[in-house]
Amino acid sequence: MPAKRTSSRERIVEAAVWLFYGNGYNATGVAEILKKAKVNSGSFYFFFKSKEELLLAVLDWYLENLEPILIWPVYEATSDPIERVFVLLDGYRQKILMTEFDFTCPIGRLALEIDPARTQVHAKIAANFRGWTEAVKRCLEDAGVRLPQGTDTEALAKFVLTVMEGGVMQSRSHKSIAPFDASVEQLRQYFRYLEQSTGFPPAKEKSTRR
Numbered sequence: 001m002p003a004k005r006t007s008s009r010e011r012i013v014e015a016a017v018w019l020f021y022g023n024g025y026n027a028t029g030v031a032e033i034l035k036k037a038k039v040n041s042g043s044f045y046f047f048f049k050s051k052e053e054l055l056l057a058v059l060d061w062y063l064e065n066l067e068p069i070l071i072w073p074v075y076e077a078t079s080d081p082i083e084r085v086f087v088l089l090d091g092y093r094q095k096i097l098m099t100e101f102d103f104t105c106p107i108g109r110l111a112l113e114i115d116p117a118r119t120q121v122h123a124k125i126a127a128n129f130r131g132w133t134e135a136v137k138r139c140l141e142d143a144g145v146r147l148p149q150g151t152d153t154e155a156l157a158k159f160v161l162t163v164m165e166g167g168v169m170q171s172r173s174h175k176s177i178a179p180f181d182a183s184v185e186q187l188r189q190y191f192r193y194l195e196q197s198t199g200f201p202p203a204k205e206k207s208t209r210r
Contacts, residue, residue: 009047011037016058021106025055025113052121055110059124062107063131071135081142082191085160088136089184092164093177101175107132108165133157146200163187 015037019028030051034044048054074087095103107128114121136157140147147153163183170179 008037008039008043012039012044012047012054013057013061016054017061017106020055020058021109025051025110052118055114055121056124059107059110059121059128063124063128066128066131066135070132081139082146082195084139085136085191086184086188089160089164089167089187092168093180093184096168096171096177096180101172101177103168104172105165105168108168129161133161136160145198146195148194148197151194160187 012033015033016028019033019036023032028051030041030044033051033054034041044054048057070088070091074084074091077087078084092103092105107125111122111125111129114125116122133154134157137153140151140153140156163186167180167183170183171177
């Protein structure tokens with residue numbers, strides 16, 4: 001019996017992940033979630049008191065899956081800590097192109113859609129942003145002497161996140177990859193400047209574009 005309940009809960013959460021991303025949180029009804037998850041309303045309300053409580057579970061799902069879905073493939077792709085940052089960004093670039101500019105960061109979308117008064121939800125959204133920037137921060141710290149002594153790696157990681165989110169939103173609106181590419185190229189030039197200021201020769205860019 002416990003295994004069956006866990007399975008039902010997982011189906012509800014995973015259905016919500018896809019529907020909140022595809023349709024938006026406000027436009028997705030509980031009935032639609034139940035249909036996709038293939039569960040009844042009794043199962044839903046056994047696990048969740050409301051749609052907002054389900055949203056909190058969805059945000060937990062994103063945080064739990066950050067490493068296996070986004071970060072581990074980056075570490076497998078390259079051992080260069082700075083290049084890992086750009087491999088991560090290139091993953092978003094590929095999603096933009098594969099969806100013909102319909103892609104948006106799911107966490108960024110929720111951050112814009114959800115009323116700021118829902119503080120518990122925004123705390124979970126912020127936790128997801130922190131998880132993303134912590135992953136980038138680890139890459140920056142692994143770069144060691146390639147970055148100037150005293151570099152604020154946390155602030156730099158937040159800057160990387162801002163480049164990604166801004167590039168994605170602009171490419172979505174312009175229906176062009178050019179704004180994303182321009183933003184990432186400026187970031188790369190900044191990293192080159194940082195590396196050159198230490199006297200360390202910047203690593204050669206490994207193109208991952210397709």
